[in-house]
Amino acid sequence: MTERATERKLKPVHGRKILDAERVSSMAGRNVRIAITGRGGQGVLFITRILSECALELGLNVIASETHGMAMRGGSVISTLKVGDFRGPLLGSGQADMMLVLDAGSMEAFSHLLADQGTLYLNAPSSDSYPTIDATGLAMRMGNPVIANLILLGFVLFHGTLFCDTPLVESVIEKISPPRFREMNLKALKAGLSAGAEKEQQ
Amino acid sequence: MKRILLGNEAIARGLLENGCMFAASYPGTPASEILSSFVEMAKTEKSPAMGEWSINEKVAFETALSISYTGGRSAVSMKQVGLNVACDPLMSSAYTGVRGGFLVISADDPGPHSSQTEQDSRMMAMMAKIPVLDPSTPQEAKEMVGLGYHISEKFEIPVMIRPTTRVCHSRQGVQLKGISAPVVPLGFSKDPQRWAATPKYRYHLHQQLNRKIETITEKFGKETLSTVLGNGKTTRCIISSGVALSHTYDVIREMKLENEITLLQVKMPYPLDVQGLFDAIHAFDDVLVIEETYPVIEMQLAMRGRVTGRLDGSVPPQGELVPDVVMECVEKFVGRPAKPRKAISDKARRPTLCPGCGHRPAFYAIRRALPKGIYPSDIGCYTLGLNLGAVDTCLCMGSAISQASGFYHAHKMKGEVPPIVATIGDSTFYHAGVPALINAVHTGARFVLLILDNATTAMTGDQPTPGMEILVDGRTGKAVPIEDLVKACGVKDVRVIDPYRLEEMTKAVKEADGLARSEDGGVSVIISRHPCLMTAGVLKGQTRYSIRITDDCSACGICHEKFECPAIGADPVSEKARIDLSLCSGCGVCVDVCPKQAIKAVINNQ
Numbered sequence: 165m166t167e168r169a170t171e172r173k174l175k176p177v178h179g180r181k182i183l184d185a186e187r188v189s190s191m192a193g194r195n196v197r198i199a200i201t202g203r204g205g206q207g208v209l210f211i212t213r214i215l216s217e218c219a220l221e222l223g224l225n226v227i228a229s230e231t232h233g234m235a236m237r238g239g240s241v242i243s244t245l246k247v248g249d250f251r252g253p254l255l256g257s258g259q260a261d262m263m264l265v266l267d268a269g270s271m272e273a274f275s276h277l278l279a280d281q282g283t284l285y286l287n288a289p290s291s292d293s294y295p296t297i298d299a300t301g302l303a304m305r306m307g308n309p310v311i312a313n314l315i316l317l318g319f320v321l322f323h324g325t326l327f328c329d330t331p332l333v334e335s336v337i338e339k340i341s342p343p344r345f346r347e348m349n350l351k352a353l354k355a356g357l358s359a360g361a362e363k364e365q366q
Numbered sequence: 367m368k369r370i371l372l373g374n375e376a377i378a379r380g381l382l383e384n385g386c387m388f389a390a391s392y393p394g395t396p397a398s399e400i401l402s403s404f405v406e407m408a409k410t411e412k413s414p415a416m417g418e419w420s421i422n423e424k425v426a427f428e429t430a431l432s433i434s435y436t437g438g439r440s441a442v443s444m445k446q447v448g449l450n451v452a453c454d455p456l457m458s459s460a461y462t463g464v465r466g467g468f469l470v471i472s473a474d475d476p477g478p479h480s481s482q483t484e485q486d487s488r489m490m491a492m493m494a495k496i497p498v499l500d501p502s503t504p505q506e507a508k509e510m511v512g513l514g515y516h517i518s519e520k521f522e523i524p525v526m527i528r529p530t531t532r533v534c535h536s537r538q539g540v541q542l543k544g545i546s547a548p549v550v551p552l553g554f555s556k557d558p559q560r561w562a563a564t565p566k567y568r569y570h571l572h573q574q575l576n577r578k579i580e581t582i583t584e585k586f587g588k589e590t591l592s593t594v595l596g597n598g599k600t601t602r603c604i605i606s607s608g609v610a611l612s613h614t615y616d617v618i619r620e621m622k623l624e625n626e627i628t629l630l631q632v633k634m635p636y637p638l639d640v641q642g643l644f645d646a647i648h649a650f651d652d653v654l655v656i657e658e659t660y661p662v663i664e665m666q667l668a669m670r671g672r673v674t675g676r677l678d679g680s681v682p683p684q685g686e687l688v689p690d691v692v693m694e695c696v697e698k699f700v701g702r703p704a705k706p707r708k709a710i711s712d713k714a715r716r717p718t719l720c721p722g723c724g725h726r727p728a729f730y731a732i733r734r735a736l737p738k739g740i741y742p743s744d745i746g747c748y749t750l751g752l753n754l755g756a757v758d759t760c761l762c763m764g765s766a767i768s769q770a771s772g773f774y775h776a777h778k779m780k781g782e783v784p785p786i787v788a789t790i791g792d793s794t795f796y797h798a799g800v801p802a803l804i805n806a807v808h809t810g811a812r813f814v815l816l817i818l819d820n821a822t823t824a825m826t827g828d829q830p831t832p833g834m835e836i837l838v839d840g841r842t843g844k845a846v847p848i849e850d851l852v853k854a855c856g857v858k859d860v861r862v863i864d865p866y867r868l869e870e871m872t873k874a875v876k877e878a879d880g881l882a883r884s885e886d887g888g889v890s891v892i893i894s895r896h897p898c899l900m901t902a903g904v905l906k907g908q909t910r911y912s913i914r915i916t917d918d919c920s921a922c923g924i925c926h927e928k929f930e931c932p933a934i935g936a937d938p939v940s941e942k943a944r945i946d947l948s949l950c951s952g953c954g955v956c957v958d959v960c961p962k963q964a965i966k967a968v969i970n971n972q
Contacts, residue, residue, distance in 0.1 A: 203715050212537065216370045220539045226370070227503070228537040233395035233480030234825060237747060238932050239717030249619075251503060252612035253536040256620075256689035257707040273714035276707070300948050309948035 195248030196327050197259050201274045202266030202287075204236035207313030211264065212243035214317065217336045218328035219247045229253035240270035244277075247327055264320060266299070266313055285320045287312055295323065297359050303352065311352035318356020322364075330357065368539040373504035373529055376540045377443070377471060378403035380511030382413055384467075386441050387548030388433040389417040390426035392797065393826035394445030395480035396534035397473035401443055402829070405839050411545045419829050419838050422763070422797040423448035427455045427470070431524075434468035435561065438551035439515060443471035445480075446487050451763065451798070453490065456524070460494040461571040462560055463522040463578075466549055467515035470496070470526045473534050476658040476686040480531075482745075482762060484684060486660035491526040492636045495575050497582055498526040499590075500607040500635050504538040510633070517586060521578045530658055532609040532686075579637045587639020591646060595619075596628030602700065603650040605643070605667075607632040610658045610687045617692045626700060638666045647673075654680060654699045658687055674699075719750045721933040722905070722951030724896025725818050728865040729756035730929055730959065732787050732816065735875035739785035742769040744799075746791035747825045748818050753930050757789070764798025766790045771802070771811035785879045786813035792848060793823040793831045800851060803889065807856040812887045814878045817848055820898040828901055852891050859890040866896055868958040899951055910952035911967035915943050918964035929959045 198215065202208045212228050219226035224247050231241035244255045260277040263284040271286070278284055287299040299315035314337070321330050334350060341349045371379060377400050381389060391401035405417040420426035423444045433440035444452065449472040456470065472487035491498035499514055501507035507529050514525040559567050594611065595618055596603075604627055606614045611631050618627055630646060632638065635657070644667075647653050655664040655675035664675040674680035681687070681695050690707060697704050719726045729751040732741065743749060743757040744766040751757040759769055770788035777783045790799050795817050803815070823829040830836050830843075837843040852860050859881050865871050871894065878890035897904045919942040926934040926943060933949035934956065936942070943965070954967040 204717065205720075213370070216537045216539075220368060220370050226537075226539055229532055230372075230535045230537065231479075232398075232535050232827075234717050234747075234750075235479070237717040237720060237750060237825075238715065240714035251615040252609060252689065253532055253538075254613060254689050256617075256693060257710070259620075259689070267715070269715050272711045276710050304948055 195246070195250065196261055197247075197255055198245045198262045198264070199242060199255060199260040199274060199277045200245070200264040200266070201240065201242045201270050202313070203270055204231075204238050204241050205310075206266045207310060208241050208243050208266060211313050211317055212245060213340060214333060214336050215245050215326075215328070217340060218332050219245075221332060221336065222328065224327070225249060227251070227253045240267070240273050242270075242274050262320075262325065264316060266316060283325060285316060285323075287316045295319075297356065297363070299356065302355060302359060306352065306355065308348060311348060314349050314352035315356040315359070318353040319360045320356075321353070322357045322360025367542050369542055370537055371504055371540040372399060372403075373507055373533040373536050373538075374399035375403040375407075376504035376508040376538070377511060377527070377529065378407055379540070379542065380508035381441055381469075382407055382411065382415060382545045383508070383543045384512050384515050385439050385546040385549040386467075386469075386515075387415050387438045387550065388430060388440040389415075389443065390420045390430045390440075391417070391443040392420055392423045392426055392448055393793075393823050393829045394448050395826055396475055396529075396531040397443050397445045397448070397471065398826040398829070399534070400471060400473075402827075402838065409839065413545055413548065415548045417838055421832055423452040424455060427452035427459075431455060431459050431464065431468060433551060434464040434466040436551035436554045437466045437549070439467040439549040441469040441471060444473070446472055446474045446485050447481055447483060447762065448472070449487055449490055456490065456494050456496075459524050460496045461568055461575055462563065463571070463574070464518060464524055465522060466551065467518040468524045469511065469514050469518065470524055472526060472528055474528060474530045474659060476530055482760075484659045486658070486662060487526065487528045488635050488662045489660055491528070492662065494524075495579055496524045496526055497579075497586075497634060498528050498636050499633060500528050501533050501633075502607070502609055502611040502631065504533060504536055505540050506633075507533055508540055517582060521582055523575070523578050523582075528608070530609050536609075583637040583639050586634060587637070587642050590632065590634035591639060591642055592631050592633070594629045594631045595624055597625065598628060598649075600626050600628045601651040602626060602654075603628045603630060603647050603652070604654045604656055604696075604699070605630045605632060605647070605663060606656045607635055607663060608658055610656050610692070613687060613689050613692045614656050614696070617689055617696055621693070621696060621702075623696070623700060627696070632663055635662045636666075638663060640666055643667065652699065654695065656681055656687060656692060656695060659684070716753070717750060718753055718930060718932045719747065720899060720951070721931055721949050722899045722953035722955075723747070724820055724865045724894065724898075725751060726754065726929065726931065727868045727955050728816060728818055728871060728894040729754040729789070731865065731868060731871040731875050732756045732789070733928075735872045736785040736787055736879055739787045739879075740773050742766045742773065742786070742788045744790040744794050746794050746823075748789055748791055751789060754928070763794055764790070764802050767799050767802035767806055767815060770813040770815065771806040771809065774811040774813055783812065783883060785883070787816065787875065787879070788813060789816045789818055791824075792817060792819040792821065792833055793829075795848065796832045796846075800855065803852070803855045803857070806889050811889060812882045813889060814875060814882050815889055815891045816875075817852070817891060817893045819848055819893050819895045821895075822898045822901050824898045824900060828898070848893055852893070857889050857891050859888070860893070861891075862893040862895055864896050865894045866953060866955055868955060905951060909954070909969060910971050911954035911957075912970040913945050913950055913952065913954065913956065914966045914968070915945060916964045916966055918962045919943050919960075920962050920964070922961065924961060925956050925959050925965065929956060931956055
């Protein structure tokens with residue numbers, strides 16, 4: 165176990181309690197580029213919306229691009245999100261600091277975007293190469309395959325590598341979820357956070 | 367206050383902030399969300415502004431234009447190929463001019479991602495001789511709505527706003543202003559020499575139009591040209607517009623070339639202040655133009671030798687200018703060796719019809735009933751019938767029916783008429799299929815037409831069709847049923863079948879073909895009716911089954927390869943079929959597809 169992981173184990177599941185102000189100052193001058201990929205219908209757009217709203221709440225410049233249209237019918241889709249001093253919404257090859265992959269079958273099409281030092285979080289039954297969570301399996305056990313997206317987001321939040329923290333993400337989810345999905349979405353995020361903690365203990 | 371808005375939402379917001387009282391559209395990626403957001407935002411803000419999903423872009427254009435004729439501010443939005451459909455009123459309205467501000471929002475799709483062509487609407491603006499504004503971000507798109515209305519009203523001319531996919535479908539924190547009360551129409555005042563001009567007066571209108579364009583160039587040319595990066599002391603200059611400008615901005619900064627390249631933005635590519643732009647680039651040794659998708663600015667700079675771009679191959683002559691492509695162009699421009707880039711895999715998942723989609727069994731029935739047929743098809747989700755081998759052509763909206771006629775006449779001349787089965791969606795049938803069907807019946811063409819009626823415009827996100835009683839703002843409209851229309855077009859053989867009943871559908875396709883090609887045949891129509899499962903409430907309202915695959919499975923692959931259900935795959939070890947429960951809709955149609963009766967279904971309506 166690495167030193168960082170030990171340090172993290174001492175913290176509650178809610179993860180790093182960094183105040184927004186501190187987080188903003190640590191972000192100042194730093195540009196963050198994130199790619200989120202999956203197959204159409206898995207909720208890539210919803211994660212993009214959540215992260216965009218989080219950046220706005222933190223007073224950061226943000227621009228994101230989304231896939232709409234025919235590809236949304238089960239094809240591979242990608243969203244890219246740029247926080248900081250950018251004008252265009254797209255990423256070039258090797259420019260993603262972080263990649264969230266909801267569907268392993270869509271990973272290869274976009275893996276050229278990941279920076280050499282970038283981190284990739286994967287939704288899959290298992291993998292030796294990346295931090296991985298079986299978000300779809302967990303979502304099915306919770307009775308709803310479409311919440312795998314929020315489970316994966318919770319899993320990423322546990323690692324504390326995003327530009328925003330759990331309380332902020334939760335408040336955004338509360339704000340932008342349609343009322344009938346609000347509780348389910350928050351539960352899914354928590355499930356992802358807990359799964360991250362459990363994996364860490366193993 | 368800033369709010370995160372999709373580019374299309376920013377445009378809708380801009381319309382409301384600037385007193386637009388009426389907007390019309392026909393759905394099409396990447397423009398669809400403009401109209402729906404306009405109507406939703408008007409509701410939330412309690413604005414009396416109204417919008418409509420029109421039957422097609424031409425009708426949308428003419429309806430919105432007439433609001434402007436009466437003095438109200440209006441807008442029409444569409445995707446770029448939709449502008450082809452509305453090209454007739456576009457050209458003519460440039461001559462008649464407008465009264466209330468009138469915006470034509472035509473969203474281009476470089477790539478293309480969701481379109482038949484990469485055509486550039488700025489060129490259509492040029493052909494019509496109307497100004498076009500080219501936004502580079504959602505924020506700028508909103509601002510251009512205000513500028514567009516200003517120019518449109520001052521010069522009584524339609525103004526085009528040309529966003530592209532990456533503006534329409536970008537999300538950004540956008541600065542909001544207050545919503546203005548809609549500009550109320552004064553009413554139509556007669557002026558036949560203008561509104562009903564005969565060719566003689568059209569000549570004068572053309573003369574007036576030319577003067578308007580000249581004055582707009584003088585008054586707004588400089589204002590719409592700006593330096594975005596660079597201190598003016600560089601030897602190199604890049605001229606750009608639209609989202610390509612945003613990508614170029616990011617690339618120049620990424621490459622740390624801010625002190626070596628001056629970046630100029632052209633916000634109004636037509637009419638272009640050519641003299642102003644010449645003055646601006648006078649001092650530079652090398653000039654590169656980076657724009658999407660056609661070389662509209664570049665062609666107006668008739669100064670070859672120093673100006674490079676799409677025309678001389680310095681920028682690829684087709685395709686989207688994504689950051690990697692822009693970076694390659696800039697590397698060449700400054701003479702830097704190309705940075706090694708990771709190879710791009712083409713192993714993306716292809717789009718498929720959704721699990722449980724009614725189109726799948728309809729196509730499967732066509733293939734089963736008439737395997738040697740010709741299958742003209744059309745624009746919509748059902749173009750994905752390609753994956754089932756039941757789509758042979760996809761040209762443009764409504765063409766399935768006219769192409770079926772053409773194929774019939776061609777093969778009749780050849781002396782042997784094969785089965786021809788055309789497929790068209792319900793929304794597409796209303797949009798452009800009706801005149802084609804009347805024409806086919808009238809001229810004695812013989813084929814089978816399946817109207818795939820899923821009671822929505824599915825591909826673009828579930829917009830209502832004229833077959834339904836609901837309008838975009840929730841008001842009740844009058845439904846125009848497809849059956850009535852088809853009969854009124856002169857078709858005698860019309861039947862309605864739920865494609866979930868696969869055997870019945872297969873039999874019906876065979877029968878319809880027999881009738882169509884018989885002695886006194888004609889066009890036989892089958893309305894294949896099953897609502898889209900993406901529409902709220904549909905899945906819950908239908909019988910759902912638990913699907914199980916028994917040991918009788920012979921691993922033939924028909925259910926996932928031929929029937930192409932994404933919820934079925936082959937087990938990596940046994941190669942037998944396996945159900946992916948996270949995708950299965952429980953429609954139960956696969957039971958009838960399996961030749962070994964190895965798929966079992968039990969009702970499970972939980």
